[in-house]
Amino acid sequence: MNNEELKIKITELLPSAIFDETGEWLNIHVTPTDWLSFAIQLRNDDLLFFDYLFCLTCIDWTKPAEEKPDLTMVYHFSSTKFRHHIVVKSNLNSSQPQIETVSNIWQTANFLEREVYEMFGVNFLNHPDLRLLILPDGWEGKNPMRKNFEDPINMIKL
Amino acid sequence: MWSLSNISSAIHNWLNQTFNPTWAMIIEMFIAGIAVIGLFALLGLVLVLMERRVAAWMQIRLGPNRVGPFGLLQSAADTVKLLVKEGMTPNGADKFLFNLAPFIAMMVAMLLMAPIAFAKDFQLWNLNIGVLYVTAVSSIMVVSILMAGWASNNKYSLMGAMRSGAQIVSYELSAGLSILTIVVFTGSLNIADIINAQSNGWWIFKGHIPVLISFVIFIVAVTAETNRAPFDLAEAESELTAGFHTEYSGMKFALFFLAEYINVFIVCAIGATLFLGGWMPFHIGHWKAFNQVMDYIPTSIWFFGKTFFLIFVIMWFRWTFPRLRIDQLLNLEWKYLLPISMFNLLLATAIAILGWHF
Amino acid sequence: MFRETEILKTGSQILPIKQNLEGAGDFVINVGPQHPATHGVLHLVITLNGETIKKVEPHLGYIHRSIEKMCERLNFRQFIYVTSRMDYLSAHINNHACAMCVEKGMQLEVPDRAQVIRVIMDELTRIASHELWWGAMAMDIGAFTPFFHAFREREKINEIMEETCGARLTMNYYVPGGLMADLHPNFQKKVKEFITLFKLKIDEYDELVTGNIIFINRMKGVGILSKEDAVSYGCSGPAARGSSVSNDIRKLYPYAVYDKVQFDEILETGCDSLARYMVRIREMKQSIHIIEQLIDNIPEGEFQAKTKAVLKLPKGEFYSRVETARGELGVYIVSEGATTPYRIKFRSPGFSNLSALDKMARGSKLGDLVAMMGTLDLVIPDIDR
Known part of the structure; x- marks a missing residue:
């Protein structure tokens, strides 16, 4: 499916979705509350069939502008059957960042969400094994990839 | 003619002329002990160097070539290094068993030297159950490995010991059965008798099919019994770091290392004795001149030549084959080698009774 | 205090970072961080029942340098050099992905000469990487000589x-808009010599390892990763193509001049370690085939596009992906119009492939785990970044 068809199909599934076509692929903004049900439809719908989650990450917007949200979760999907792509984004609040996990839909999300959890402090609800993966013990809650993270020893202030 | 048996009988005669028989025997025992320890150390050095050179040759590199001429002193230098290293005992290990294990490995290897015929009439102890003695004593080896694995208080060591226990105990069966084939043909357990029975041809030529089969099984089984690749599961380094000797260092490690090489030497010596005629020269039927020339080569050279050929074969295995998995290893023994060697023994018995061998 | 006494009790081993209390009584061993089979500092906590694996739990981060954070401080010319240190065995290909992402953002036209040279270099890197993998994997299952x-x-x-x-390892040869320097005059001659040599040697590899009965028994039927699992775990590269998942980026979403050369996407249906092994062996032959087509046809001309001294990416998000020797490497740049990336994310192939290890290893023997890790071709700096 091309971007237009995807747009029509996705509007049927989730009327509240906001589209953004500035990038290479179709970007869809969803709210964290809609995310889980939408994700299940993305995976299981016969015409969408987004079975390959190839990139999952988070962006911290705290620094540049006020109009930006605090944190944005970014999911890149493609389909091994139809070879179409979408990017799903979801804005989170930095005071209490939490979103439903998709690790039971796409297994790869298990590790990727653990990485986002320790680097950005996003709390994935119902994640089976939400622990530190890369950082050593004692780094819970420090979130080094956030823009406001400071390490007086290893980081040089510009 | 120069030969080891002449030297030994000259010493024996001289001692008996000079001292009374009791003292002569005590001194002879002393000399034999020194000789075994000396041979032991020398073999260790030679085999380590040989292994490294063979490995280097197969891996298109040079191997040790800096210490001494052609790197000959490399293993001596390594020994000095190991001697001056600290022998650590891990905290929480069973100290007594931990320190005892390498010595047991060593003692077993030394005991096995006794019945081996190094040359014509040159044997420390010509006991009438020679072959049985070798199989019996060599199985004590597993005790030292289990001891080392258990006493180290390390999980890798324990797993290595468990694997080794299962492996050595099972492969001893095939090794024993393939040795029995020769015993059936010869009708004797005595090593000197077995060698003498091959004066008109080695068993590997005389006994045709059953002996060939048992020779192959013997080589496979002893490779497993000495924990050499492709059966080196006890110390599988990509899985268990170093297996049962993970926690050993310094000279205690060196003793295990040495015992492994001595064991390789001994099993190859047994193989050479049983199948390749021990110190018997190579003769072809009625080629008088050829046989005469062969007889001029000292018997000790024949023995060591055959043994080192088998050692080379075992090293060749090590550097070309990947390692088996533990279940495949046990399958190979219990489902293939053991039934085959049992039938082979029956076949050999039938051939021996009917006199179909040469 | 608890930790110290436990260390005394278990010998000299490091305890798992957090011990699962419900599994008390299991035989837990730590493979790594220093272990001959992990080829780096990977730490796996393995729960065993005898020799059979019940659970594999990776603990990462021993070589984590936070390259993503580091790149936020480096400008668009500089950050490419850091990425050579990620997957150090395919440094060229990492650089390619980053250079491509910047070029996409700047809408730079890369000269044909640079494109062709990049593809040749990428394929040479792929062969070099697969060769190292081949030797190291054979060593994992106990054969030393192939290395x-x-x-x-x-x-x-x-x-x-x-x-x-x-x-020789961290190349840093690609810059946004082309290459850092032109080819050495001997390049074509030497590559042709290499092709002739390698065609002879690849058969030798098969003789030494592939046909060996012990090797086939060790590889066949172990580490089963079904097609559905491979997709669900986000596996890519030979790890996925061994499970017949078609995902060669070079074929599906061609970049540089991959759409102009003839090559096959290698797919194996075995889903086991042997299939992943065969994919890599056959891929080496395909790489040689690609280089053969290009080596006599390097166009003359500029090797670098004219660019400004300071690169500024327009505001937006850019994603580029390439096929490294291990799988799909994605570079995701979020730019705010400055000279440095605002946020950069490397989608590394090893990270996703590693997450499938637990699924593959459960129920198999400890010796097989080593073979599976070998066929996944894990490079730890690529996983940790």
């Missing part, structure tokens, strides 16, 4: 690289 044979040919590639790029 040296593989390094004999890899050395030739390294010499070719050294002449042109001046480096």
Whole structure:
């Protein structure tokens, strides 16, 4: 499916979705509350069939502008059957960042969400094994990839 | 003619002329002990160097070539290094068993030297159950490995010991059965008798099919019994770091290392004795001149030549084959080698009774 | 205090970071961080029942340098050099992904000469990487000799690289808009020599390892990763193609001049370690095939597009992906219009492939785990970043 068809199909599934076509692929903004049900439809719908989650990450917007949200979760999907792509984004609040996990839909999300959890402090609800993966013990809650993270020893202030 | 048996009988005669028989025997025992320890150390050095050179040759590199001429002193230098290293005992290990294990490995290897015929009439102890003695004593080896694995208080060591226990105990069966084939043909357990029975041809030529089969099984089984690749599961380094000797260092490690090489030497010596005629020269039927020339080569050279050929074969295995998995290893023994060697023994018995061998 | 006493009790081993209390009584061993089979500092906590694996739990981060955070401070010319240190065995291909992402953002046209040279270099890197993998994997399952044979040919590639790029491992040869320097005059001659040599040697590899009965028994039927699981775990590269998942980026979403050369996407249906092994062996032959087509047809001309001294990416998000020797590498740049990336994310192939290890390993023997890790071709700096 091309971007237009995807747009029509996705509007049927989730009327509240906001589209953004500035990038290479179709970007869809969803709210964290809609995310889980939408994700299940993305995976299981016969015409969408987004079975390959190839990139999952988070962006911290705290620094540049006020109009930006605090944190944005970014999911890149493609389909091994139809070879179409979408990017799903979801804005989170930095005071209490939490979103439903998709690790039971796409297994790869298990590790990727653990990485986002320790680097950005996003709390994935119902994640089976939400622990530190890369950082050593004692780094819970420090979130080094956030823009406001400071390490007086290893980081040089510009 | 120069030969080891002449030297030994000259010493024996001289001692008996000079001292009374009791003292002569005590001194002879002393000399034999020194000789075994000396041979032991020398073999260790030679085999380590040989292994490294063979490995280097197969891996298109040079191997040790800096210490001494052609790197000959490399293993001596390594020994000095190991001697001056600290022998650590891990905290929480069973100290007594931990320190005892390498010595047991060593003692077993030394005991096995006794019945081996190094040359014509040159044997420390010509006991009438020679072959049985070798199989019996060599199985004590597993005790030292289990001891080392258990006493180290390390999980890798324990797993290595468990694997080794299962492996050595099972492969001893095939090794024993393939040795029995020769015993059936010869009708004797005595090593000197077995060698003498091959004066008109080695068993590997005389006994045709059953002996060939048992020779192959013997080589496979002893490779497993000495924990050499492709059966080196006890110390599988990509899985268990170093297996049962993970926690050993310094000279205690060196003793295990040495015992492994001595064991390789001994099993190859047994193989050479049983199948390749021990110190018997190579003769072809009625080629008088050829046989005469062969007889001029000292018997000790024949023995060591055959043994080192088998050692080379075992090293060749090590550097070309990947390692088996533990279940495949046990399958190979219990489902293939053991039934085959049992039938082979029956076949050999039938051939021996009917006199179909040469 | 608890930790210290436990260490005394378990000998000299490191305890798992958080011990699962419900599994008390299981035989837990730590493979790594220093272990001969992990080829780096990977730490796996393995729960065993006898020799059978119940659970594999990776603990990462021993070589985590936070490259993503580091790149936020480096400008668009500089950050490419850091990425050579990620998957150090396919440095060229990492650089390619980053350069492509910047070019996409700047809408730079890369000269044809640079594109062709990039593809040749990428394929040489792929062969070098697969050769190292081949030797190391054979060593994992206990055969030592292949390692040296593989390094004999890899050395030739390294010499070719050294002449042109001046480096043997961390190349840093690609810059946004083209290449850092032109080819060395000997390049074409040496590559042709290498191709002739390698075609002879690849059959030798098959004779030494592939046909060996012990090897086939060790590889066949172990580490089963079904097609559905491979997709669900986000596996890519040979790890996925061994499970017949078609995902070769070079074929599906061609970049550089991959759409102009003839090559096959290798798919195996075995889903086991042997299938992943065969994919890599066959891929080496395909790489040679690609290089053969291009080596006599390098167009003349500029090797670098004219660019400004300071690169500024327009505001927006850019994603580029390439096929490295291990799988799909994605570079995701979020730019705010400055000279440095605002946020950069590397989608590394090893990270996703590693997450499938637990699924593959459950129920198999400890010795097989090593073979599985070998066929996944884990490079730890690529996983940790």
